[in-house]
Amino acid sequence: MTEMKMARDAYGELLLELGKKDSRIVVLDADLSVSTKTAKFAKCFPERFFNCGIAEQNMIGVAAGLAASGKIPFVSTFSIFASGRAWEQIRNTVSVCNLNVKIVVTHSGISVGPDGVSHQSLEDIALMRTIPEMVVIVPCDAPEAVAAVKAAIDYKGPVFIRLGRPKVPSIWEGGRFEIGKAQIVKEGSDLTIVACGIMVDEARKACEVLNNKNISVEIINMSSIKPLGTDVLMNSVKKTGCVVTCEEHSIMGGLGSAVAEYLSVHYPVPQRFIGIMDRFGQSGDPQDLMTEYNLSFDNIVKAAEEVLSIKKKS
Amino acid sequence: MDKKLDKNELQNLRKIANEVRVDVITMLSAAKSGHPGGSLSVVELVVSLFYWVMNIDPKNPKWEGRDRFHLSKGHACPTLYSVLARLGYFPKDELNKLRQLGGILQGHPHPRTPGVEVASGSLGQGLSVACGMALADRLDRKNSCTYVILGDGELQEGQVWEAAMFASHYRLDNLYVFIDYNRMQIDGKIEEIMNVQPLIKKFESFGFYVNEVDGHNIKEIVDMIGDARKIKGKPKVIIANTVKGKGVSFMENNLDFHGKSPNNGETDKAINELKA
Numbered sequence: 001m002t003e004m005k006m007a008r009d010a011y012g013e014l015l016l017e018l019g020k021k022d023s024r025i026v027v028l029d030a031d032l033s034v035s036t037k038t039a040k041f042a043k044c045f046p047e048r049f050f051n052c053g054i055a056e057q058n059m060i061g062v063a064a065g066l067a068a069s070g071k072i073p074f075v076s077t078f079s080i081f082a083s084g085r086a087w088e089q090i091r092n093t094v095s096v097c098n099l100n101v102k103i104v105v106t107h108s109g110i111s112v113g114p115d116g117v118s119h120q121s122l123e124d125i126a127l128m129r130t131i132p133e134m135v136v137i138v139p140c141d142a143p144e145a146v147a148a149v150k151a152a153i154d155y156k157g158p159v160f161i162r163l164g165r166p167k168v169p170s171i172w173e174g175g176r177f178e179i180g181k182a183q184i185v186k187e188g189s190d191l192t193i194v195a196c197g198i199m200v201d202e203a204r205k206a207c208e209v210l211n212n213k214n215i216s217v218e219i220i221n222m223s224s225i226k227p228l229g230t231d232v233l234m235n236s237v238k239k240t241g242c243v244v245t246c247e248e249h250s251i252m253g254g255l256g257s258a259v260a261e262y263l264s265v266h267y268p269v270p271q272r273f274i275g276i277m278d279r280f281g282q283s284g285d286p287q288d289l290m291t292e293y294n295l296s297f298d299n300i301v302k303a304a305e306e307v308l309s310i311k312k313k314s
Numbered sequence: 315m316d317k318k319l320d321k322n323e324l325q326n327l328r329k330i331a332n333e334v335r336v337d338v339i340t341m342l343s344a345a346k347s348g349h350p351g352g353s354l355s356v357v358e359l360v361v362s363l364f365y366w367v368m369n370i371d372p373k374n375p376k377w378e379g380r381d382r383f384h385l386s387k388g389h390a391c392p393t394l395y396s397v398l399a400r401l402g403y404f405p406k407d408e409l410n411k412l413r414q415l416g417g418i419l420q421g422h423p424h425p426r427t428p429g430v431e432v433a434s435g436s437l438g439q440g441l442s443v444a445c446g447m448a449l450a451d452r453l454d455r456k457n458s459c460t461y462v463i464l465g466d467g468e469l470q471e472g473q474v475w476e477a478a479m480f481a482s483h484y485r486l487d488n489l490y491v492f493i494d495y496n497r498m499q500i501d502g503k504i505e506e507i508m509n510v511q512p513l514i515k516k517f518e519s520f521g522f523y524v525n526e527v528d529g530h531n532i533k534e535i536v537d538m539i540g541d542a543r544k545i546k547g548k549p550k551v552i553i554a555n556t557v558k559g560k561g562v563s564f565m566e567n568n569l570d571f572h573g574k575s576p577n578n579g580e581t582d583k584a585i586n587e588l589k590a
Contacts, residue, residue, distance in 0.1 A: 026453070048453070050484070058442045058476035065446020068425075068432045069382070071453070073446075089473075092436040093443060097425050099432070 002169040003142075008106040010142035011163060012037025014149055015074065019045050022153070024072045028063055030056045036076040036106045056081045060089040060101070067099040072153060078112075079105035079162060083124035095133045095158050102152050104161045108138075109248035110276065110293055111198060112165050113286040120281035126253025128160040129226050135159040135179055136226040138247075138255070140200040141168050143175030144223055151177050164248075166286055168198050171221065182229025184236070188218035191304050192236040192243045196222050196255050199246035199274070199295065206300035215308065228258050234267060242270045242307040246300055248290075251275035270310040272303035319366060319536050327532050330400070331361045335561045336588050337396035337409060343581040345413040348421065349389040351571045355496040355529070355556040356390045356463055362535040363461050364397045372401040375428045381458050382431055382447040386440020387465035387494060388422040389573070395419050395427065403429040438471025440464060441491060445481050448489040448549075463492045467499030469510045475520070481549040482521030490542065491522075491551040494529065496558035500572050513553055522551045529554025562587055 019025050019041055026048045033039040033051060042049035052059035056077055063073035075082065082090070082105050094101045105124070112120045128136045135155065139145040145163055152159040171185060185200060186207060195203040200221050207217040218236050222229055237243055243263065245256035256273040263269060276293050290296050319327075334357050342348040364370065368381040385394050392412065399406040404418060404427070411417040418427050422435025432443050444462035451458045468474065481489055493513065501507050510516075517524045523545040527534045535554070542550040558572070559565030562584040565576075576584055 050449070052476075052480060053483075055473075055476035055479070057439075057473040058445075058480055061439050061442020061473065061477065062446040062449065062480060064432055065384075065443040065448075066450050067446070068443070069447050069450030069454075071450050088436060089439055089442075093433060093439050096433045 004167040004169055005142040006167050007139055007142045007145035007163040008037045010146050011104060011149060012040045014146050015041040016044055018153065019048065022072070024070065025074065026050065026066055026071050027074045027076070028052055028059050030054055030059050030077040030081065032077050035078070038074070038076045056086045057089050060086040061093055063101045064093045064097070064099050067101045068097070072100055072102065074102045074104055076104050076106065078119060079108035079121035079124045080119060083121060083127045083160070087127055091131050095131045098133045098157050100156055100158070102159050102161070104149065104163065106163045107165045108162045109164055109197065110281050110289045110295065111248060111286040113289060114283050116283035117281045122250045122276050122281060123253070124162060125225060125247070125249050125255065126257070129253065129258065133157055134226065136162070137179070137223055138162045138196040138225055139175070139177070139223050140197060140221050141170045141175070143170055143173065144177050145175065147175030147177035148223065151179055155179055162197070164198055166198070169201055171200055177223060180224050180227040180229060182224065182232035183221045184232060185219040185221050186217065188216040189239055190216045191308055192218045192220060192240045193246060193300065193304070194220045194222045194233065194243060194255065194259055195246040196225060197248050199248055202295065202297045203246055203300060205297035206304065209297065209301050210304055215304065217304070222255055222259070225255055225258055228262055230262055233259065233262065237263060237267055237269050242311040244272045244274060244300060244303045244307055246274040248295060249275055251277060270307045270314070272307050274300055274303055319533060324533055327361055327365055330365060331357050331532070332561070332588055334361060334393060334396045334400070336585055338392045339562065339576060339581055339584045339588070341392050341396070341409050341412045342575040343578070344410055346575055347413060348392060348575050349573050350565055350576065351498070351558040351568070352387060352465060352494065352496065353390045353393045354560045354562065354565065355558050356387070356494050357393050357560065358530045358532050358535060359463055359492050359494065359554055360393050360397050362532050364401060366536055367539055368461065369458065372403050372429070375403055379456065379458060382444070382460040384431060384434065384440050384444045384447065384460070384462045385423055386434055386444070386462055387437065387468055388435035390463070390494070391423045394423065398427070398429040437465065437468040438473040441474050441477035441481070444489060444491070445477055445486060448486045449484065451488055452486070459488045459490060461490045461492070463494055466493055466495045466497065466504055466510060469493070470508045478517065478520045478522070485547050486549045487546050489549040490539065491549065493551060493553045494556050495553050496556045498558045498567070498569060498572070502569065517551045521548055523548050524551050524553065526553045526555060529556035530560055
């Protein structure tokens, strides 16, 4: 049985550990520290934790000033309130100066569940990806979230790390993450599935079904969405000749778009997109929402069969 | 910074302010775009801070012990650029290349210009940035101060008040905020477009030490900062009563020159006035 853990819990624990080692680390939150798990850091390092109240735009600006003066600010809130409400502050103050601000958001995607549409960010990858200098990471599980945060500290510049709300199974023990690198979760030869976040686990489930139909699937965990892990992607599609992208995000502007932007220029192959089809979210149980919005493994299986049939025809 | 400003030095600063105005007109005329009105209204504030108040080292713009400056009303950057060039942050001939492709002097401030800490230009964001800088100095137990200039129209942005709350909540007494109160914004008089008054009451209720000065009187500005320095435990705001387009008769209080550069005839006329 794989371990189930919330990536945000791992983030909260890691901040504590990092805070002990590096006094440049400061943490800002906007009245959601219990949910984002920065409250643990706040308790241990009250002098380096700044609750900004429900004022995200100011929070990003304060982080910019702190970074300009040599601190490493971690800014946390729900994804929609950072990437949406404070988008212009992130663009015009943080990224344009390449400031060393780490924006680690939680409660991304439809799996936020019962809170509904106002709290479900389905556009955040697109919003962050279009800003120059911004690194965009969507870890697939708690260990990778830890590795990604560590990598973000070693990298000098703005980084956006997108975490979810629910517990997720660990894809593998001990996270391995490198900015700009993708990882093969499972090797295969007929079809490439590129997934990020909780969709990596859905892709694994789809793979089992496809294997039973004698289809050999290669699964790529594309946690580094910007810069995109193009080496692994290219090697894989050269072998398989078709691709399905899976993300808990709008099909417009996210992982699928990033993959298509790259492959359409360098190695065009048939592609299908699993993601949210230009719809708003709504309240519901996370699992029910995943089904309602066509994000479950059987949707991936269907898309896989479609691209495979196109590949055969061409 | 708390040294005494004598008559000769005051005279010298006034002379520099006048020369900065000539630079501003010359730069904007060459660039054929930019914002004369709001640049001319902050001249004495910027000159007072850089030439008298702030602890800085132009030869070493990143010196760790420096005071920080942030021009939240980024469109007034020609004034900042002139002062930075005169102090030696970069060669003065760069001023002729304002707003040109590949240049270090962007239409709105960017850290590619030596002496600029963080970008600005999108209004309403600078007070937050200044809060972050002041906070960092306090965390590092430095005695440095952060000085930020905001426009008056800019106060219509909600983020300014989020930042004001933050500055007061975290008792940032090393933060000095200047409001360039020239009473005008692009579309008209502030009181007609979107009234920001009562400013003193607003900032006081947000927990600031508040005072007012004649924003074109260098002695008053310097003295007022000295007074504010004695106040501990709260951020300070100084409302500088200024005149948009100050120093050039036909630009003063003239909305046409908010965001329009002078043509050749206007440039000559302005420079002749300033040199008279």
